[in-house]
Amino acid sequence: MVLITYKHEPFTDFTKEKNQKEFAKAIQLVESYLGKDYPLIINGESITTEDHIISINPANKKEVIGRVSKADRKMVELAMESALRAFETWKKTKPEVRANILFKASAIIRRRKHEFSALLVKEAGKPWNEADADTAEAIDFLEYYGRQMLEMKNGKKVESRPGEYNRYDYIPLGVGVVISPWNFAFAIMAGTTVAALVSGNTVLLKPASTTPIIAAKFIEVLIEAGLPKGVVNFIPSSGSEIGDYIVDHPKTRFISFTGSREVGTRIYERAAKVNESQIWLKRVIAEMGGKDTIIVDTEADLELAAQSIVRSAFGFSGQKCSACSRAIIVEDVYDQVLGRAVELTKELTVGDPTNPDHFMGPVNDQNAFDKIMNYIEIGMDEGRLMIGGAGDDTIGYFIQPTIFADADPNARIMQEEIFGPVVAFSKARDFTHAIKIANNTEYGLTGAVISNNRDHLEQAREDFHVGNLYFNRGCTGAIVGYQPFGGFNMSGTDSKAGGPDYLLLHLQAKTTSEML
Secondary structure, eight states, X not given: OOOOOOOSOOOOOTTSHHHHHHHHHHHHHHXXXXXXXXXXXXXXXXXXXXXXXXXXXXXEEEEEEEEEEOOOHHHHHHHHHHHHHHHHHHTTSOHHHHHHHHHHHHHHHHHTHHHHHHHHHHHHOOOHHHHHHHHHHHHHHHHHHHHHHHHHTTOBOOOOOTTEEEEEEEEEOOEEEEEOOSTTTTHHHHHHHHHHHXXXXXXXXXXXXXXXXXXXXXXXXXXXXXXXXXXXXXXXXXXXXXXXXXXXXXXXXXXXXXXXHHHHHHHHHHHTSOOTTOOSOOEEEEEOOOOEEEEEOSSSOHHHHXXXXXXXXXXXXXXXXXXXXXXXXXXXXXXXXXXXXXXXXXXXXXXXXXXXXXXXXXXXXXXXXXXXXXXXXHHHHHSEEEEXXXXXXXXXXXXXXXXXXXXXXXXXXXXXXXXXXXXXXEEESSHHHXXXXXXXXXXXXXXXEEOSOHHHHHHHHXXXXXXXXXXXXXXXXXXXXXXXXXXXXXXXXXXXXTSTTTGGGGEEEEEEEEEO
């Protein structure tokens, strides 16, 4: 197969009428197959169960996206047995063959790009541009990890001495459990799955319960691309039913998780325990969220600052672990930036994301709606409401973009991850004080600095303690291969997704030494 040499799947320009028409057509295609049933896939076989997970459109609660069969512990055991058997042959499959499956799958997705994005509009509530970026990132992950595997397939060079030949090779770990999130229902689900399988591991995939249909469609793509039976086993279920079971299983070799701090720390703790008949220490790859800050300096483009805050805070309704939920503004320009951010927020529209005129769609589900609205109530006591603060869950789960001003750095809305369209503004005495406030959190995922002062940028490069730091732009939108993504502290294990050492987390090094 010819290796594709492009570096990044381009985003669709929706200002062009041709692209608008094609995407609208894709939405119609998705609407034509809403409400279908999807089976478990274990050892390449379709299995239907009595219990189902029902996926609904968060913008229209009456619309069923589809129903997936729900795995129980018995099904998990079948999936584990299947994955263990498949591992014996898959681990010896040439890396080139494994990579070619990823390249084939990415080509299939690229041909159906608008369809997958339209499904994200319906199932995840993503506006057109956010859905398009999600699908592009999924394609990027497949391409990037395929190329990375080809670079790593011969291991690393080590020294040999006269009469001695030494090799340093990478071998796969075993069966991995992939627990993927709903906010990047395609990109992260696909990326974490293919990183594991292209490295020679086999997978039990448990997608998020609110977005299982996009995962089912991805499994269909992998099968079409030639993935052997049992390499990926599709076991949608609730975390409460099988989550602990698959993490605790003695045959689970590693867990790749993206989600909340609470669930991530629970997985980390349980994975540390050695269960009966377990002969390894489980590896955990975890990305757990953030409380991300944009700092605005006195010497800064204030229009850029306000634009960056608003886009980073309210893109996809703030449902990104990288979203800006704190804006720390040096006091000399505080009122100007706050005022402009409020003006820009007034221009945003909220509604059904099938309409491309809406900047924001719904939040994920009733639980998300209730949690965010509760934080807005907390914010009423902790800050000055500048705009927003209202929600409506009668038809879908819609919340207006919300700005609180004058928040204390230790306030709950400044410390706790809200995961919704809420941003709090706080005033700093000077730039050093702004960095101190930005670091005053248990998280350390993303951050941004808007400044034209080179000394301050270099100060931030050294002292702003986040895994992804951006200068003079927003704090969301990492691109695979360009900005490897992962954070410090309670943001996770800094397992830089889309980076040059990510696949190493799914491999172990083996040294062989031969006397000649």
